[in-house]
Amino acid sequence: MVLLYGLLWRFLLFLVHVKRAAVAWMRVRLRSWRVRLWERTIAALFLPVSVSEFPNYQKKTTLNQNANRLSGNRTGTNPSRPLADGKALEKLPVHVGLMVAEEELSYTDIASLVVWCMAIGVSYVSVYDNNGVFQKNSSHLQEEILRQQQKLVGADESKHSVELLNTDQDQHFVVSCRPMLKVLSPEDGKHSIVQAARKLCHSVENKERSSKDISVSMLDDLLRESKNIPDPELVVKFGPVNSTLGFLPWHIRLTEFISLPSHRNVSYEDLLGVLQRYSSCQQRLGQ
Numbered sequence: 529m530v531l532l533y534g535l536l537w538r539f540l541l542f543l544v545h546v547k548r549a550a551v552a553w554m555r556v557r558l559r560s561w562r563v564r565l566w567e568r569t570i571a572a573l574f575l576p577v578s579v580s581e582f583p584n585y586q587k588k589t590t591l592n593q594n595a596n597r598l599s600g601n602r603t604g605t606n607p608s609r610p611l612a613d614g615k616a617l618e619k620l621p622v623h624v625g626l627m628v629a630e631e632e633l634s635y636t637d638i639a640s641l642v643v644w645c646m647a648i649g650v651s652y653v654s655v656y657d658n659n660g661v662f663q664k665n666s667s668h669l670q671e672e673i674l675r676q677q678q679k680l681v682g683a684d685e686s687k688h689s690v691e692l693l694n695t696d697q698d699q700h701f702v703v704s705c706r707p708m709l710k711v712l713s714p715e716d717g718k719h720s721i722v723q724a725a726r727k728l729c730h731s732v733e734n735k736e737r738s739s740k741d742i743s744v745s746m747l748d749d750l751l752r753e754s755k756n757i758p759d760p761e762l763v764v765k766f767g768p769v770n771s772t773l774g775f776l777p778w779h780i781r782l783t784e785f786i787s788l789p790s791h792r793n794v795s796y797e798d799l800l801g802v803l804q805r806y807s808s809c810q811q812r813l814g815q
Contacts, residue, residue, distance in 0.1 A: 545785075549770035552787050555805070610647035613800055617807040621761035623652035625783070626791070627775050629767030633661055634792045639672035641764075641791070643680050644799050646707045652757050653709050658773040660713030669711065710757060714774040721747075721778055748778070759783065762806045764799075766791035784809060 614620055624645050626638060638655055645653045655662050655669070662669055724747055731737050759779040763772075765787045772780065786802050788794065 545772055546770060548785050549787065552785060610644060610796075611649065613803075614648035614650075617803060619807050620649055620803070621806060622650070623654065623758050623760040623762075624650050625654040625656060625760040625763035625775060627763050627765045627773065628655075628657045628662075628791050629765060629769035629771070629773055630790060630792075632792070633657060635662075635665075635669055635672040636676065637791050637794050638662070639669065639676040640680060640796075641794060641799060642673055642709055643676050644796055646709075647681055648800075648803065651707050652760075653707070654712050654757075654760060654776075655709065656712040656773075656775050658714060660715065663711045663713040666711045673709075708757065712776065716776065718774060718777065762786065762802075764788060764802055766794075782811065784811065 626641055626645075628638070642653050642655065728737075728742055728747065732739050732742070759781075760776070760783050763775065763780065763783050763785050765772075765785055767790065770787075772785075784806055786805055788798060788802065
């Protein structure tokens with residue numbers, strides 16, 4: 529019976545994730561369609577262009593858009609802009625997860641996202657991939673973050689200096705003693721639940737506590753002690769896979785998932801758009 533309830537719970541959780549992914553995809557498509565319709569309407573009303581000049585105008589517009597995207601993605605931007613954008617949001621997530629569900633990983637693009645998140649004012653950032661590649665190569669990621677800091681925040685990089693700390697159980701970066709970067713793998717999800725369950729079983733076996741004392745809240749306390757970070761309010765998923773891929777399964781009960789097609793060549797505007805969507809969403813928290 530316990531096995532049956534477990535399978536039923538996993539099936540219901542799968543349905544919830546599928547629903548979230550479908551709703552997120554529909555929101556992206558609807559928002560993109562509305563933006564394009566509004567831009568075309570404004571252009572038709574206020575920016576009339578003669579037929580003879582239209583090809584040159586279109587070419588210039590395309591070049592400007594590409595230049596702006598490249599500038600926002602790879603060169604040093606105004607250091608004060610991310611902070612101002614963060615203050616303009618109605619709500620800013622304390623903990624943002626970056627979940628990569630793609631075969632080819634780009635350390636440069638992930639490093640840029642980390643720097644932008646912390647420049648905006650996010651206190652905790654988690655980087656996750658299903659194979660634990662980022663965690664295995666955390667020193668490479670640290671080097672790339674330092675490199676991107678010089679390009680993206682310039683003179684303000686001292687405010688976001690990264691220090692790599694090694695412990696027996698995990699690795700994390702502390703940024704200016706306040707923002708923190710956690711590099712996660714599947715072992716930090718299900719494995720931590722197994723370890724917490726074993727700890728409870730050993731305590732009962734050693735008669736340190738009774739089996740009647742074990743509760744969900746007790747397990748929750750043990751898991752939070754092992755992570756020592758708040759639950760992620762927002763997870764940005766990159767890639768076509770509609771799955772959480774084992775990302776901290778215990779800590780994402782109230783997490784908002786927003787998908788982007790890819791983390792490669794991602795821009796600051798893409799990240800800001802995700803944060804604006806999160807800021808405007810209504811979380812009913814089970815109500």
